Amino acid sequence: AQKVTQAQTEISVVEKEDVTLDCVYETRDTTYYLFWYKQPPSGELVFLIRRNSFDEQNEISGRYSWNFQKSTSSFNFTITASQVVDSAVYFCALSAAGGYQKVTFGIGTKLQVIP
């Protein structure tokens, strides 16, 4: 069975602070995919990143960075110099390899960036 744990349900930071959102996963599959999505107040989920289980390289995209560590089954997401527009709910998700597999989501972390 697959499981995704996002232990931080809500985080508040002051604008320009860095913030890390934690994601821990469980799976018996040797090949799998991890995802992060952003859900702004409008409700539609926006894809941020995909990482496969064979690629442990960290990824940086502008102010966003991701740290994937198989040894600790974690896929953490860091926002550097946070902005008010980063305020949203962020979801971590897990899927077995094979495009038709179901995707398991964490409960989400609500991030509030205070100006």
Added chain:
Amino acid sequence: DGGITQSPKYLFRKEGQNVTLSCEQNLNHDAMYWYRQDPGQGLRLIYYSQIVNDFQKGDIAEGYSVSREKKESFPLTVTSAQKNPTAFYLCASRDGRVWGEQFFGPGTRLTVL
């Protein structure tokens, strides 16, 4: 532009009535999904479909039904058997050939009065 549409954005129904939520995609994706979102509970999978005329129950399928007669369409019916249907419903599709990310629609907020 390719994408997923869900209609309507807001839906109100009386208790005991069945209601059908629409989901259409023009991305040529084989796989489609329905999720329910409640405050503090994340996204829970209701049904998913890998191919036309085939679908599987997700984690919370009771009280819901789906059909997949066309590749582009995956409507969800919330039946009167669903005990607590008021929620935000999200539809998604996925290109199974590349094991890619899901694309989500804007969602439908259903309120049962």
